[in-house]
Amino acid sequence: MKFGKKMSRIGQKPIEIPAGVAVEVKPDEVKVIGPKGTLVQKFQPQVKVEIDQGQVKVKRQADDKLGRSLHGLTRSLIANMIEGVQQGFSKILEVVGTGFQAKLEGQKLILSLGFSHLVEREPPPGIKFEIEANNLVKISGIDKALVGQVAASIRAIRPPDPYKGKGIRYQDERVKLKPGKAGKVGAAGFGEEG
Secondary structure (H helix, E strand, O other): OOHHHOOOHHHHOOEEOOOOOEEEEEOOEEEEEEOOEEEEEEOOOOEEEEEEOOEEEEEEOOOOHHHHHHHHHHHHHHHHHHHHHHOOEEEEEEEEOOOOEEEEEOOEEEEEOOOOOOEEEOOOOOEEEEEEOOOEEEEEEOOHHHHHHHHHHHHOOOOOOOOOOOEEEEOOOOOOOOOOHHHHHHHHHHHHHO
């Protein structure tokens, strides 16, 4: 079997259009309209998008490496758009540390992270911030990539400290703590006595 002729398994799978969601295809873009909003995505000429019997099908025009990679990517993007306008996406960040907290003023996120100043973030269009239990920040929207990007930018303000774990982390993120200097000295001390 030649690898060059292998079809993109993801790209081949048709996407069901659920009730309440409309998909419009133009020569170079797809528009998806659903109960939560509307998303538009341009696609490359190497792929062709069509609607057939309540399903979106992505076909590739060229069998080169670029065509194969765009085939799967375009299919994944459209599937995420359909899921986004129907259910939406969210990520939850946890603010960890004594005195560290998050609150909302209107739509604006205010973070107290041990700096000499408060950190403020306005949500970009299509993104909503919510606070759960003082230290959980929920970022939600219909665009999966944008939700991920905003969450990553907020986490980057104060990533988890490798010694105490203080900072901003994803809710399901496991932070592996390093032993501090005191821990190392203590361990060395015991070795010398024994």
